[in-house]
Amino acid sequence: MINYDEPLFRPPSEAYSLILQVSLGCAWNKCAFCEMYSGKQFRIRPEETVFEEIDSMSRHSDQIKKVFLADGNAMVLPFDKLTKILDKLNTTFPKLNRISAYALPRNIEAKSDEELRSLANKGLKLLYVGIESGDDELLERINKGETYKSTSIALQRARKAGIKLSVMIINGLGGQHYSQQHALNSAKVVNEIQPEFLSTLVLSYPLGEDHFKQKFNGEFLPLNTIELIAEMKIFIETLELENTVFRSDHASNYLILKGNLCRDKDKLLNRINAVLDDPINARLRPEWMRGL
């Protein structure tokens, strides 16, 4: 039996995966916009506990095809520990075809090319990375602890090692002051990485706007609905992707956009332009119309 340490988060696309907490909380836990693990002290769970939980699921070995390693950035585990866990998973679940985890660029950077290839060969096929922004000034304001360069280099290395990437950018993260540079530099870093999956979500304030403003290192003036969509327009216009599945359909998004970039770029931009040209008649989520 698995005893989850709540709160437990996973990406929407891991809804049918076995979630295994190999660590608790987030080793960084300092991003201005994030309260996911603010109540949890980070720690790596003991190997015996993790192995016991894997064994407890062995009776479902035929059904388990995907495993997501939680919590916040399981890639922070040293290579040897990760290797043992992947080996144990592969032995216990012979039909396993994908292991995934959240990661920070620095967790990837801490592993050699050979180690990354080895992890990929043992089934670590997908990493979810919250890039949040490609703009260095904004990354510093939100205390991400990463830069354009650290993100670009680490994520390109992961892809070269055979690990797919699902990356996320936060719409509205810099407010009015940083909107343009956020959109442009986020698109540029994503272009360099060429991830398999890209999604955006709108900045939200789990503990209120004032709480976020206190943690944001600088002046923050939130964007209204139309300004958020205008920022998305600059972002998508600047993207030059070869084959990336794009999703902007999280509950936080005002405008649902989905498609393949590059194939659907014009279609997505036409949809955005239609909203910007006639926002009242466009089909935005009704609950957000007040921001217009």
Ligand code: SF4
């Ligand atoms: S690294 Fe991820 S989980 Fe950790 S504080 Fe930042 S956004 Fe939250």
